[in-house]
Amino acid sequence: xxxxVCPRCTTSGAVDDYQGKEDGKVVWTIHRCPTCCFSWRDSExxxxxxxxxxxxxxxxxxxxxxxxxxxxxx
Amino acid sequence: xxxxxxxxxxxxxxxxxxxEMLGDAGQAITWSDRVMPEPDVRNIxxxxxxxxxxxxxxxxxxxxxxxxxxxxxxxxxxxxxxxxLLGRPKGTTIxxxxxxxxxxxxxxxxxxxxxxEGQAPVHECRIESGINLYxxxxxxxxxxxxxxxxxxxxxVASRDPEDPDNFGKQxxxxxxxxxxxxxxxxxxxxxxxxxxxxxxxxxxxxxxxKIAVMLGNHPGLAVxxxxxxxxxxxxxSYASAMMGAPIRLTTSGNGIDILADSEIVIxxxxxxxxxxxxxxxxxxxxxxxxxxxxxIFKVTAISHRKNPIFENIYIGRGWTEHDxxxxxxxxxxxxxxxxxxxxxxxxxxxxxxxxxxxIVSVKNRMAGFAKTVALRxxxxxxxxxxxxxxxxxxxxxxxxxxxxxMWALSTRTRADDIIVLPNMPAVPIDPSAVVPGKGHRLxxxxxxxxxxxxxxxxxxxxxxxxPDIDELSKKIRAMQLGAAQ
Numbered sequence: 001x002x003x004x005v006c007p008r009c010t011t012s013g014a015v016d017d018y019q020g021k022e023d024g025k026v027v028w029t030i031h032r033c034p035t036c037c038f039s040w041r042d043s044e045x046x047x048x049x050x051x052x053x054x055x056x057x058x059x060x061x062x063x064x065x066x067x068x069x070x071x072x073x074x
Numbered sequence: 075x076x077x078x079x080x081x082x083x084x085x086x087x088x089x090x091x092x093x094e095m096l097g098d099a100g101q102a103i104t105w106s107d108r109v110m111p112e113p114d115v116r117n118i119x120x121x122x123x124x125x126x127x128x129x130x131x132x133x134x135x136x137x138x139x140x141x142x143x144x145x146x147x148x149x150x151x152x153x154x155x156x157x158x159l160l161g162r163p164k165g166t167t168i169x170x171x172x173x174x175x176x177x178x179x180x181x182x183x184x185x186x187x188x189x190x191e192g193q194a195p196v197h198e199c200r201i202e203s204g205i206n207l208y209x210x211x212x213x214x215x216x217x218x219x220x221x222x223x224x225x226x227x228x229x230v231a232s233r234d235p236e237d238p239d240n241f242g243k244q245x246x247x248x249x250x251x252x253x254x255x256x257x258x259x260x261x262x263x264x265x266x267x268x269x270x271x272x273x274x275x276x277x278x279x280x281x282x283x284k285i286a287v288m289l290g291n292h293p294g295l296a297v298x299x300x301x302x303x304x305x306x307x308x309x310x311s312y313a314s315a316m317m318g319a320p321i322r323l324t325t326s327g328n329g330i331d332i333l334a335d336s337e338i339v340i341x342x343x344x345x346x347x348x349x350x351x352x353x354x355x356x357x358x359x360x361x362x363x364x365x366x367x368x369x370i371f372k373v374t375a376i377s378h379r380k381n382p383i384f385e386n387i388y389i390g391r392g393w394t395e396h397d398x399x400x401x402x403x404x405x406x407x408x409x410x411x412x413x414x415x416x417x418x419x420x421x422x423x424x425x426x427x428x429x430x431x432x433i434v435s436v437k438n439r440m441a442g443f444a445k446t447v448a449l450r451x452x453x454x455x456x457x458x459x460x461x462x463x464x465x466x467x468x469x470x471x472x473x474x475x476x477x478x479x480m481w482a483l484s485t486r487t488r489a490d491d492i493i494v495l496p497n498m499p500a501v502p503i504d505p506s507a508v509v510p511g512k513g514h515r516l517x518x519x520x521x522x523x524x525x526x527x528x529x530x531x532x533x534x535x536x537x538x539x540x541p542d543i544d545e546l547s548k549k550i551r552a553m554q555l556g557a558a559q
Contacts, residue, residue: 017206017208017255017256018206018208018209018256020138020139020140021141022138022139022141027138027139028111028138028139030208030223032222032254036351037221037222037252037254037260037350037351037352038221038222039221039222039223039252039253039254040215040222041111041112041215043110043111043138043139044112044113044215045112045113047218048112048215048218048219055219057219058219058354058362060351060365068351068364068365068366068367069367070349070367071262071263071264071349071366071367072263072264072265072270072273072274072277072368072369074274074277074278
């Protein structure tokens with residue numbers, strides 16, 4: 001399990017989905033959190049992806065994922 | 075000039091054709107300075123959409139980390155671009171554009187032509203293994219706190235899982251798609267939308283739900299994919315009828331009718347019964363949606379043109395491209411549907427936040443008549459969920475001229491001449507709803523007082539109008555310019 005921490009739900013284990021490259025050199029990486037499904041690019045401003053800097057209003061509660069409703073139930 | 079524009083508009087078959095037409099009219103620019111995916115693309119798109127009348131489409135071709143890839147935003151981002159799509163000159167008023175669209179509504183027969191798969195530009199390049207959506211799509215975060223990278227302007231085509239051979243029941247709609255890894259995405263919809271019905275039907279019956287996600291499309295289809303038409307009506311047919319030109323279709327690898335000239339088509343199948351965390355997403359009311367669990371789709375193949383253009387949209391607090399993209403195509407069907415029962419309706423302006431506020435002008439036949447028409451508006455396909463605040467004005471008030479609407483509110487509205495309908499269906503992302511999906515409706519009757527109302531119509535001032543007054547206006551303007559020099 002990777003050590004990359006999700007800036008939204010603060011769990012670790014994010015996976016790397018893609019690397020943007022120029023002339024063979026990596027310029028940024030897109031990570032995805034398998035717990036809360038947040039995706040981010042490591043080149044984004046800290047206001048969006050900085051652990052502890054991001055607005056707490058947009059945090060996802062990894063311990064209570066049941067609180068998020070499922071759409072389109074029969 | 076006008077005839078040339080009309081001819082050129084009818085000859086459009088693809089996004090590329092339209093971008094060229096826009097470029098020739100000074101309505102498309104190429105942004106070749108290097109930009110970061112975030113926040114630069116968003117910032118530039120927002121700066122452009124400040125000019126709702128004249129903003130150009132912007133084609134980015136130098137985004138850091140995406141060498142050789144191209145992204146277009148703002149293709150439908152101004153009234154001038156919508157005018158050109160309809161073959162009308164820049165500067166055409168919103169009212170004129172409304173009547174242009176309303177006049178074409180259901181007017182012409184649809185012309186659908188079929189292109190063999192092997193000859194369709196969309197299938198020039200094909201990926202069936204080792205799929206990574208990020209290889210093809212130069213995505214970026216549309217709003218700062220979106221839950222991921224979104225496709226905001228994808229037209230999703232699907233067949234009714236229970237009636238897959240029915241062309242009319244084939245649906246094309248714009249739904250927000252959040253990338254959920256290299257070969258998956260979630261799709262957000264509501265039960266009232268056609269896609270919501272199809273998802274529920276597939277899960278009820280266990281039948282597969284296959285879809286084709288079209289990106290970078292014929293600009294005439296994009297407006298219809300967001301237009302509320304009947305479940306059994308084809309968006310392709312409407313787009314063809316409105317453009318007065320054939321729509322070229324081909325077949326996707328998973329058997330769905332798609333546009334032959336789209337830039338990119340993603341084929342996918344829903345994972346039945348599965349839901350994953352989706353959102354938030356900065357939505358059209360200008361606020362973020364909540365976090366919910368949405369259906370997830372697995373990508374099975376991607377087709378694209380050579381050197382494809384990824385088309386996306388900025389959406390958030392208005393005005394944005396979302397408003398110019400769908401505003402008139404939200405208004406026109408309500409107008410057409412109302413006039414089936416009430417030919418007294420003279421115009422409908424539902425430009426505001428996808429019709430959360432609408433203004434209807436009607437020839438008032440008797441006291442209270444406008445309220446009857448308002449209630450009919452609430453039962454149109456779009457009205458059921460979206461028309462929250464309705465302002466009813468007389469036919470002598472232009473609903474597209476807010477100064478006139480305010481005059482009607484000021485002089486023809488009694489505080490007790492409104493209707494509040496409590497606990498009605500509401501769009502779940504309306505931030506004013508009592509609970510998501512349930513809220514109140516407001517009808518304001520700003521029409522004149524007719525018998526048997528005892529007040530009666532006021533003795534109106536009739537200001538002088540006509541060519542003489544137009545001439546005087548021009549003379550005053552010329553004198554003013556002269557005085558400034």
